[in-house]
């Protein structure tokens with residue numbers, strides 16, 4: 001199948017010679033391969049044209065981020081399997097966390113978006129009956145009119161000063177239609193079927209973070225104000241980020257995130273130079289730059305959709321589950337979320353690799369993401385302990401997984 005990939009150059013060829021035409025490669029067999037390919041590729045950044053009249057900048061393509069493979073993998077796994085419990089990106093400013101998250105919107109399929117202020121959808125009627133939507137929508141539905149349209153997934157970013165009321169919703173002083181309709185939707189409800197990005201999650205109140213994590217875990221949440229209550233869907237991929245220099249995250253909150261990534265700056269001069277070239281090319285001509293990644297981005301979007309569709313079928317063999325539990329026991333991790341995240345991440349990884357059974361290697365690949373920073377003694381000064389923990393994780397992995 002020719003899906004229009006251009007081949008990355010090998011390491012030996014990466015001498016920043018932008019004069020070589022990229023070759024066409026015929027197929028890609030897994031998400032990981034695609035990721036490696038786009039990550040290792042050198043892009044031609046010569047003489048970008050001025051992009052006149054562009055009102056809105058397209059996001060910097062996810063696949064155009066140099067290196068940061070672990071961050072990319074964690075984010076993609078969370079798109080494949082929303083039951084992971086989200087992703088927490090930990091690292092200083094300027095390491096591409098926000099850029100990576102914003103680039104994800106191009107990787108999700110289109111979703112149904114309500115045309116109504118109250119967010120009514122056809123699905124509500126199909127699952128809970130006609131009373132689940134507002135009177136206007138009930139009438140429209142009766143007349144065979146659409147309540148929604150297909151739209152691109154949005155990135156909902158939680159403002160740093162968000163109050164609990166903004167997040168879950170509250171009384172709507174303007175609506176006087178009916179008792180039921182006097183509740184105003186909060187940010188969580190707008191995040192439904194979208195991506196929710198909580199930057200500087202360590203700066204938010206525990207109450208707000210708890211509400212977000214509850215909604216993410218359950219896929220819905222209920223707001224009660226006096227005699228009124230409403231339940232909203234909140235099926236979203238949750239991504240949090242924090243700069244550990246600006247304050248800690250309580251262990252209980254930290255534990256509720258599924259995958260954890262320690263994001264560092266780029267390590268080699270070649271990577272830094274490549275990142276600079278790409279950033280420059282994007283700044284001068286965001287659309288033109290994005291076009292270079294369009295083929296890969298579309299292929300990745302299809303991979304993710306396929307992986308999501310296959311996820312239900314992916315089995316976790318008993319011997320692998322046992323190895324995972326032994327790993328957690330050996331590392332003295334108490335949290336029950338450890339195995340949920342570990343196994344769900346391994347299933348997502350297998351699905352992304354078009355397999356229907358989790359292997360030891362899948363477990364090994366996702367274990368650092370799922371298990372790091374789970375033990376309370378690591379919380380206080382986790383960054384200094386990080387190196388030691390990684391080494392230990394590696395050793396235990398060597399011991400348990402063949």
Ligand SMILES: [Zn+2]
Pocket residue numbers: 116117118119120133134135136137138
């Ligand atoms: Zn409605």
